[in-house]
Amino acid sequence: MNRPKRTILLISLLMFIVCWTSTAAGQSQMVHSDHAKGKGAIPFEVFANFKRIEKVNPLIALEPPEWAAATHAIVVGETVHYYWGKRELSRRWLLMHATAPVSDLTCIVQDARNPVVVPSIKGFDDEAVEYPFPFLNPADGKLYMYYRGKGKGTPE
Numbered sequence: 001m002n003r004p005k006r007t008i009l010l011i012s013l014l015m016f017i018v019c020w021t022s023t024a025a026g027q028s029q030m031v032h033s034d035h036a037k038g039k040g041a042i043p044f045e046v047f048a049n050f051k052r053i054e055k056v057n058p059l060i061a062l063e064p065p066e067w068a069a070a071t072h073a074i075v076v077g078e079t080v081h082y083y084w085g086k087r088e089l090s091r092r093w094l095l096m097h098a099t100a101p102v103s104d105l106t107c108i109v110q111d112a113r114n115p116v117v118v119p120s121i122k123g124f125d126d127e128a129v130e131y132p133f134p135f136l137n138p139a140d141g142k143l144y145m146y147y148r149g150k151g152k153g154t155p156e
Helices: 003-021 044-048
Strands: 067-076 079-087 093-101 128-137 142-150
Touching: 067 128, 079 128
Parallel strands: 093 128
Antiparallel strands: 067 079, 079 093, 128 142
């Protein structure tokens, strides 16, 4: 057998062995760590038993005709960061930021830098920025935020 045919046969055999010994071809195996088994996870009951906060409901509101909507929160240390959308009279949406201590979620302080994200001059989000979604990226330990950008040419 010539050398190229042997090389192809050897590579094919190695690929077959790798596929055979893995749990499924093309899928990575789950790491069996404490995190994967749910140890240290927050119990479901914490999220399944909500109590309405009567003294300030809703937590974030604006005087009509403006709207406050799509509030999302992320906890960093002892601080809750609220990201929310503000709709102006012109129907333009802006993204706002506020904080509160974990000990009192109703003690909200609006960020002096608001709005923190505004529509771009020219781009996919040149009409509105809305629906913030903050998250912690476990790969690099940094905080990021997705949002919906609406362009002037985008249908509602």
